[in-house]
Amino acid sequence: MEDIIRFFGSMGFMNMTWQQGLMIVLSFFLLYLAIKKQYEPLLLLPIAFGMLLTNLPQAGMFHNDLWVAFLDANSPAYHSYGTIMKEGGLLDILYIGVKAGIYPCLIFMGVGAMTDFGPLIANPKSLLLGAAAQLGIFITFLCANAMGFTPAEAGSIGIIGGADGPTSIFLTSKLAPHLLGPIAIAAYSYMALVPVIQPPIMKALTTKKERAIKMSQLRPVSKTEKIIFPIAITAIVSLILPDAAPLIGCLMLGNLAKECGVVDRLSKTMQNELMNIVVIFLGLTVGATATADTFLNWSTLKILAMGIVAFSLGTAGGVLLAKLMNVFSKEKINPLIGSAGVSAVPMAARVSQQVGQEENPSNFLLMHAMGPNVAGVIGSAVAAGILLTMLG
Amino acid sequence: MTTLTVNGFTWLVTGVGFGMVIVLLIVLIFILMGLGAIVSRISAPKAPKAAAKAAPAVQASAASAQGKESDEMPVAAIAMALHLYFNGVHDEEPTQITIKNVERSYSPWNSKLYGMNNLHR
Numbered sequence: 001m002e003d004i005i006r007f008f009g010s011m012g013f014m015n016m017t018w019q020q021g022l023m024i025v026l027s028f029f030l031l032y033l034a035i036k037k038q039y040e041p042l043l044l045l046p047i048a049f050g051m052l053l054t055n056l057p058q059a060g061m062f063h064n065d066l067w068v069a070f071l072d073a074n075s076p077a078y079h080s081y082g083t084i085m086k087e088g089g090l091l092d093i094l095y096i097g098v099k100a101g102i103y104p105c106l107i108f109m110g111v112g113a114m115t116d117f118g119p120l121i122a123n124p125k126s127l128l129l130g131a132a133a134q135l136g137i138f139i140t141f142l143c144a145n146a147m148g149f150t151p152a153e154a155g156s157i158g159i160i161g162g163a164d165g166p167t168s169i170f171l172t173s174k175l176a177p178h179l180l181g182p183i184a185i186a187a188y189s190y191m192a193l194v195p196v197i198q199p200p201i202m203k204a205l206t207t208k209k210e211r212a213i214k215m216s217q218l219r220p221v222s223k224t225e226k227i228i229f230p231i232a233i234t235a236i237v238s239l240i241l242p243d244a245a246p247l248i249g250c251l252m253l254g255n256l257a258k259e260c261g262v263v264d265r266l267s268k269t270m271q272n273e274l275m276n277i278v279v280i281f282l283g284l285t286v287g288a289t290a291t292a293d294t295f296l297n298w299s300t301l302k303i304l305a306m307g308i309v310a311f312s313l314g315t316a317g318g319v320l321l322a323k324l325m326n327v328f329s330k331e332k333i334n335p336l337i338g339s340a341g342v343s344a345v346p347m348a349a350r351v352s353q354q355v356g357q358e359e360n361p362s363n364f365l366l367m368h369a370m371g372p373n374v375a376g377v378i379g380s381a382v383a384a385g386i387l388l389t390m391l392g
Numbered sequence: 393m394t395t396l397t398v399n400g401f402t403w404l405v406t407g408v409g410f411g412m413v414i415v416l417l418i419v420l421i422f423i424l425m426g427l428g429a430i431v432s433r434i435s436a437p438k439a440p441k442a443a444a445k446a447a448p449a450v451q452a453s454a455a456s457a458q459g460k461e462s463d464e465m466p467v468a469a470i471a472m473a474l475h476l477y478f479n480g481v482h483d484e485e486p487t488q489i490t491i492k493n494v495e496r497s498y499s500p501w502n503s504k505l506y507g508m509n510n511l512h513r
């Protein structure tokens with residue numbers, strides 16, 4: 001009889017708090033968004049499932065408390081990888097990849113192997129638009145700090161404005177790991193909502209005439225340029241900003257493998273198998289950090305609110321700089337491509353194309369918007385490196 | 393009412409951080425422009441030799457024009473595909489399946505063959 005009572009007592013239902021129940025319901029909602037609405041399903045699905053697993057009472061798959069003093073030399077409870085391997089659950093062990101900053105870099109490698117930097121090389125001025133779109137990161141950093149977050153936390157919240165999931169996770173895991181769950185969910189949710197968030201801002205900041213501007217054909221880019229580009233960018237950015245080296249280095253390694261044409265097998269692995277495996281691990285473990293005690297608080301709501309501010313300001317920054325460039329340059333550029341300066345590759349570029357075609361159906365902005373779009377990836381990685389250097 | 397305050401360090405990080413992003417990417421713009429210029433100079437056909445031999449030069453220019461054309465082809469194809477996609481323009485199919493009825497006179501000698509191998513004649 002005692003065994004039966006103990007068995008029932010060990011059931012998850014008997015040990016569930018209302019907060020855990022709420023988190024499980026929230027994970028169901030995110031699963032619905034991923035499967036039915038297809039909002040960034042490749043990442044949202046594993047994130048939502050990780051959230052479900054971590055909030056199952058008695059399952060012991062992830063222990064937030066294990067990570068509080070992890071590698072913290074100032075803490076009396078200092079411990080290292082051995083303790084995690086001994087006492088951690090499955091998700092704790094997988095989380096080492098996030099904590100060590102491995103997964104975001106490997107994902108960047110795959111992103112690099114899938115990205116064509118040709119439009120950026122053909123029109124290097126696109127980099128300015130990619131830089132301007134990082135305005136959202138820094139203004140949000142300012143606002144988040146004013147709202148009571150520490151500078152490190154504010155930097156992690158601000159990076160949501162870069163619209164770049166791996167960069168957000170990389171920076172947050174270094175600066176404010178306790179906010180990883182809400183920040184990752186905010187970043188990926190808003191990235192999925194780019195087609196909803198950006199168009200009203202783009203239309204509000206531009207006139208009909210500006211939206212109808214046709215841009216001239218981009219020049220063809222030689223293979224030599226495409227091969228030199230990743231090598232040069234890695235060397236220059238890493239020498240100026242060593243903290244950005246892991247992200248930029250991996251991004252450019254992937255791109256070099258694609259462009260050089262002699263390591264097709266490696267390039268395909270980076271684009272497919274490696275990327276997919278890491279996406280599963282990253283999604284699951286990031287979702288696992290969203291436990292009831294870390295997620296259900298006012299900070300999460302503030303982060304979600306600041307995230308949308310960051311996205312909107314980034315979009316506005318790119319569009320406004322494109323308008324400013326039109327004042328000074330002879331060859332007019334369509335300001336709509338400025339909004340693609342927030343990363344979110346290639347969705348932000350597609351939004352520029354669609355909004356442009358609403359005004360002028362014969363206008364094709366996609367290739368022009370890809371320039372600022374991939375510049376945004378470099379820009380957000382640079383911004384992350386700067387924040388890491390100054391706040392880390 | 394709570395007052396939102398930002399300390400000097402935060403202003404510094406914001407100003408210096410955003411400034412550094414802009415400066416670094418401007419540096420990259422100049423490097424990319426320089427790279428483009430160097431590569432195009434190296435890969436451009438040498439003028440004196442081309443002038444000396446008029447016929448090969450004509451051939452080279454024709455080849456480069458052809459190369460340019462072939463570079464532009466994918467862009468044109470993508471543009472056309474996007475145009476067709478976004479405007480819902482596509483071939484209209486009647487969606488009717490027409491089965492041609494093949495009639496043959498019955499014969500006890502070949503009826504089995506007709507059933508197994510119903511070929512057009």
